[in-house]
Amino acid sequence: MLPPLRLGIAGLGTVGVGVVKIIRQKANLLADRTGRPIVITAISARTRDKDRGVPLTDYAWEDDPVALAKRDDIDVFVELMGGSDGPAKAATETALANGKDVVTANKALLALHGQALAEAAESADQVIRFEAAVAGGIPVVKALTEGLAGNDITRVMGVMNGTCNYILTRMQSAGLAYDEVFEEANQLGYLEADPNLDVGGIDAGHKLALLSAIAFGTKVDFKGVELEGIQRITIDDINQAADMGYRIKLLGVAQMTGRGLEQRMSPCLVPDSSPLGQLEGGTNMVVLEGDQVGQIVLRGAGAGEGPTASAVMSDIIDIARGIRVPTFGKPAKGLAQATSAKASASAPYYLRFQLLDKPGALAKIAASLGQAGISIDRMRQYSHEADAAPVLIVTHKTTRDALEAALAAFAETNVLAAEPVAIRIEAV
Amino acid sequence: MLPPLRLGIAGLGTVGVGVVKIIRQKANLLADRTGRPIVITAISARTRDKDRGVPLTDYAWEDDPVALAKRDDIDVFVELMGGSDGPAKAATETALANGKDVVTANKALLALHGQALAEAAESADQVIRFEAAVAGGIPVVKALTEGLAGNDITRVMGVMNGTCNYILTRMQSAGLAYDEVFEEANQLGYLEADPNLDVGGIDAGHKLALLSAIAFGTKVDFKGVELEGIQRITIDDINQAADMGYRIKLLGVAQMTGRGLEQRMSPCLVPDSSPLGQLEGGTNMVVLEGDQVGQIVLRGAGAGEGPTASAVMSDIIDIARGIRVPTFGKPAKGLAQATSAKASASAPYYLRFQLLDKPGALAKIAASLGQAGISIDRMRQYSHEADAAPVLIVTHKTTRDALEAALAAFAETNVLAAEPVAIRIEAV
Numbered sequence: 001m002l003p004p005l006r007l008g009i010a011g012l013g014t015v016g017v018g019v020v021k022i023i024r025q026k027a028n029l030l031a032d033r034t035g036r037p038i039v040i041t042a043i044s045a046r047t048r049d050k051d052r053g054v055p056l057t058d059y060a061w062e063d064d065p066v067a068l069a070k071r072d073d074i075d076v077f078v079e080l081m082g083g084s085d086g087p088a089k090a091a092t093e094t095a096l097a098n099g100k101d102v103v104t105a106n107k108a109l110l111a112l113h114g115q116a117l118a119e120a121a122e123s124a125d126q127v128i129r130f131e132a133a134v135a136g137g138i139p140v141v142k143a144l145t146e147g148l149a150g151n152d153i154t155r156v157m158g159v160m161n162g163t164c165n166y167i168l169t170r171m172q173s174a175g176l177a178y179d180e181v182f183e184e185a186n187q188l189g190y191l192e193a194d195p196n197l198d199v200g201g202i203d204a205g206h207k208l209a210l211l212s213a214i215a216f217g218t219k220v221d222f223k224g225v226e227l228e229g230i231q232r233i234t235i236d237d238i239n240q241a242a243d244m245g246y247r248i249k250l251l252g253v254a255q256m257t258g259r260g261l262e263q264r265m266s267p268c269l270v271p272d273s274s275p276l277g278q279l280e281g282g283t284n285m286v287v288l289e290g291d292q293v294g295q296i297v298l299r300g301a302g303a304g305e306g307p308t309a310s311a312v313m314s315d316i317i318d319i320a321r322g323i324r325v326p327t328f329g330k331p332a333k334g335l336a337q338a339t340s341a342k343a344s345a346s347a348p349y350y351l352r353f354q355l356l357d358k359p360g361a362l363a364k365i366a367a368s369l370g371q372a373g374i375s376i377d378r379m380r381q382y383s384h385e386a387d388a389a390p391v392l393i394v395t396h397k398t399t400r401d402a403l404e405a406a407l408a409a410f411a412e413t414n415v416l417a418a419e420p421v422a423i424r425i426e427a428v
Numbered sequence: 429m430l431p432p433l434r435l436g437i438a439g440l441g442t443v444g445v446g447v448v449k450i451i452r453q454k455a456n457l458l459a460d461r462t463g464r465p466i467v468i469t470a471i472s473a474r475t476r477d478k479d480r481g482v483p484l485t486d487y488a489w490e491d492d493p494v495a496l497a498k499r500d501d502i503d504v505f506v507e508l509m510g511g512s513d514g515p516a517k518a519a520t521e522t523a524l525a526n527g528k529d530v531v532t533a534n535k536a537l538l539a540l541h542g543q544a545l546a547e548a549a550e551s552a553d554q555v556i557r558f559e560a561a562v563a564g565g566i567p568v569v570k571a572l573t574e575g576l577a578g579n580d581i582t583r584v585m586g587v588m589n590g591t592c593n594y595i596l597t598r599m600q601s602a603g604l605a606y607d608e609v610f611e612e613a614n615q616l617g618y619l620e621a622d623p624n625l626d627v628g629g630i631d632a633g634h635k636l637a638l639l640s641a642i643a644f645g646t647k648v649d650f651k652g653v654e655l656e657g658i659q660r661i662t663i664d665d666i667n668q669a670a671d672m673g674y675r676i677k678l679l680g681v682a683q684m685t686g687r688g689l690e691q692r693m694s695p696c697l698v699p700d701s702s703p704l705g706q707l708e709g710g711t712n713m714v715v716l717e718g719d720q721v722g723q724i725v726l727r728g729a730g731a732g733e734g735p736t737a738s739a740v741m742s743d744i745i746d747i748a749r750g751i752r753v754p755t756f757g758k759p760a761k762g763l764a765q766a767t768s769a770k771a772s773a774s775a776p777y778y779l780r781f782q783l784l785d786k787p788g789a790l791a792k793i794a795a796s797l798g799q800a801g802i803s804i805d806r807m808r809q810y811s812h813e814a815d816a817a818p819v820l821i822v823t824h825k826t827t828r829d830a831l832e833a834a835l836a837a838f839a840e841t842n843v844l845a846a847e848p849v850a851i852r853i854e855a856v
Contacts, residue, residue, distance in 0.1 A: 322750070
């Protein structure tokens with residue numbers, strides 16, 4: 001049997017404690033599967049004297065994660081602190097500089113500093129693994145980096161923020177307003193310390209940017225992700241989309257086009273009977289498309305102690321087994337600088353607006369669409385509320401430029417009571 | 429850059445040709461991702477002078493795959509011939525004995541001889557990889573062996589034979605009898621040379637046995653799979669299941685219980701709106717359940733040139749990258765002998781029978797169920813056809829022993845016009 005693989009774990013929140021439990025409870029299984037013992041040497045967290053429900057006295061303690069990252073008696077630095085900068089970044093850099101491999105669940109860190117860290121790892125002949133950073137327990141980083149490595153990847157899509165999906169499905173099932181469910185989610189502890197990371201789509205955007213880098217062999221380009229959160233989604237949007245057979249999901253899409261890398265994370269409509277439409281609560285789904293394999297769909301828990309710890313363990317086990325793949329699937333220095341392009345692929349759109357009670361009002365809207373070259377698939381007008389009538393339109397496929405031209409023309413008609421809502425429809 | 433990885437490919441059917449195309453067309457991509465060129469040195473197939481749509485003159489030719497497996501100028505023997513014995517087995521054994529790694533798509537070979545081959549590979553310090561043997565393009569072997577390696581796997585399920593799924597979905601959509609669709613599938617070339625491998629559930633059973641070995645750390649035990657094919661499924665079964673909100677799928681389930689390893693591959697009813705119920709045509713779906721990760725669902729193409737070649741390439745790329753994991757996830761000599769147990773988990777059942785037009789007939793059936801401790805969830809009786817009335821019953825959860833007792837009691841009642849049909853219902 002090989003010598004033990006020695007871990008230093010920084011961060012003892014839900015995920016860190018989950019990892020400690022697995023290593024304690026499954027020592028034999030892990031040794032069987034990797035051919036060597038996996039042991040924890042030292043740990044670090046913000047507070048030492050707190051009952052975390054698992055014995056920690058066997059392990060050396062470090063107050064400072066940077067000190068942990070330097071210890072001679074660890075082989076792998078397991079970074080489960082979170083935060084794109086500060087101690088997580090400093091400790092990760094220190095670990096690499098001191099000849100440690102790194103396993104992390106930190107999407108923000110990698111989305112913002114992934115290129116520099118991957119280059120640092122390569123120079124030091126170390127690896128950085130981050131299965132737990134994307135889609136919780138779903139082994140999607142491995143599927144993309146290794147399982148589909150014989151493909152040119154054509155598109156990556158996914159619902160990758162369980163909190164947003166919880167809020168959207170809960171709004172629909174309970175008929176509650178966004179603010180009410182947001183408050184519920186907050187009470188339940190589902191939201192990040194800065195909730196905008198979740199509901200603003202930032203966390204999901206980080207994940208999409210990481211998958212894009214692997215898929216397209218480009219440097220992580222989080223700034224290139226067109227971001228739109230779910231804060232503007234109202235219960236009316238949800239109910240009226242449901243009326244037309246759709247559900248609203250915060251969906252990420254990344255694809256390489258002739259004009260560059262398109263990445264967007266935004267609310268979309270999906271058919272309610274589709275696999276994405278049926279995704280409930282905190283479940284994540286990722287769709288990977290390759291030129292050889294066609295479409296692969298992966299579904300599973302996107303967060304939580306067990307699923308996320310499972311992903312961290314798979315990286316640790318890989319390292320124990322001697323699996324060493326470059327951070328983003330090819331050498332970091334060979335990753336191309338992506339030219340980010342505004343997402344432009346044609347799609348049908350869902351339009352919702354309040355039409356003023358004036359003769360010829362609908363004709364003006366219809367004319368604006370026609371002049372932009374957009375044809376109508378389905379339309380529904382409801383009874384007037386006060387002096388305006390809610391109207392829903394599902395268009396045939398159109399470009400985003402055409403849609404924007406139509407929306408600009410709408411503004412000139414003076415027949416709308418408020419800003420129209422336009423949401424892209426994706427069929428998955 | 430490392431020296432090239434040199435392949436010998438035996439078998440130039442659809443999958444073999446697909447692999448040759450990828451290696452020719454994606455040389456740069458593959459070298460980028462693995463850090464070394466991947467090249468084909470020599471090939472072998474049954475007939476040499478046949479236009480396969482791809483230039484093959486660059487490669488040395490061997491008439492005999494065993495001779496190919498011995499060549500000094502190959503590092504990896506890629507076995508794409510098929511067949512559980514004969515040349516595929518002989519060549520694979522020769523390759524391992526001659527210090528070659530093996531990549532294979534051959535589920536029959538591994539289901540019957542996997543233990544001996546894995547031990548031979550280990551003794552020779554070589555690896556056998558078989559991603560393409562299970563569920564086509566879906567990277568399920570990798571997901572289970574590596575991605576979920578931090579879990580005790582609790583259950584594996586899947587629809588893993590695209591031909592059966594094609595037949596069952598086509599029967600339903602076209603309202604055709606089994607024999608008619610079987611003949612169609614035959615004309616389309618969807619069936620194996622021995623069609624019983626497909627419709628008898630054997631091919632899918634091979635795949636389930638391979639996943640079980642990885643999941644539960646046991647020696648491959650294909651004989652322990654309770655097999656039932658789809659040949660007895662009638663269009664009436666399909667239509668009347670649809671009436672009750674179900675679809676029929678050839679579903680594999682493997683789980684370790686206190687009594688031993690349960691493996692079965694049999695037609696099951698699944699809710700028509702469930703992910704499994706919505707699986708159309710040749711698509712495969714595999715469900716992996718682990719104590720940490722919960723449920724992971726993977727969906728993708730189960731066959732075809734591109735998807736299967738994608739899976740073969742992932743194994744080749746792993747070898748090029750230096751990834752060396754034991755065949756079934758832990759050393760073959762450490763795999764336990766499974767005690768195979770008759771599948772016993774409780775489930776609801778769907779019963780269909782022809783009830784004779786006699787007073788008290790239904791009461792006798794109901795009494796038989798009641799005496800076996802089985803309660804009825806839903807029942808439907810249709811108008812009489814001749815002197816018997818079709819009856820459908822969906823039971824509440826019951827054990828298989830209770831079900832068999834009830835069926836035995838049915839036989840004593842003399843009120844059924846024919847053998848009743850009983851199909852297990854699975855909720856996935």
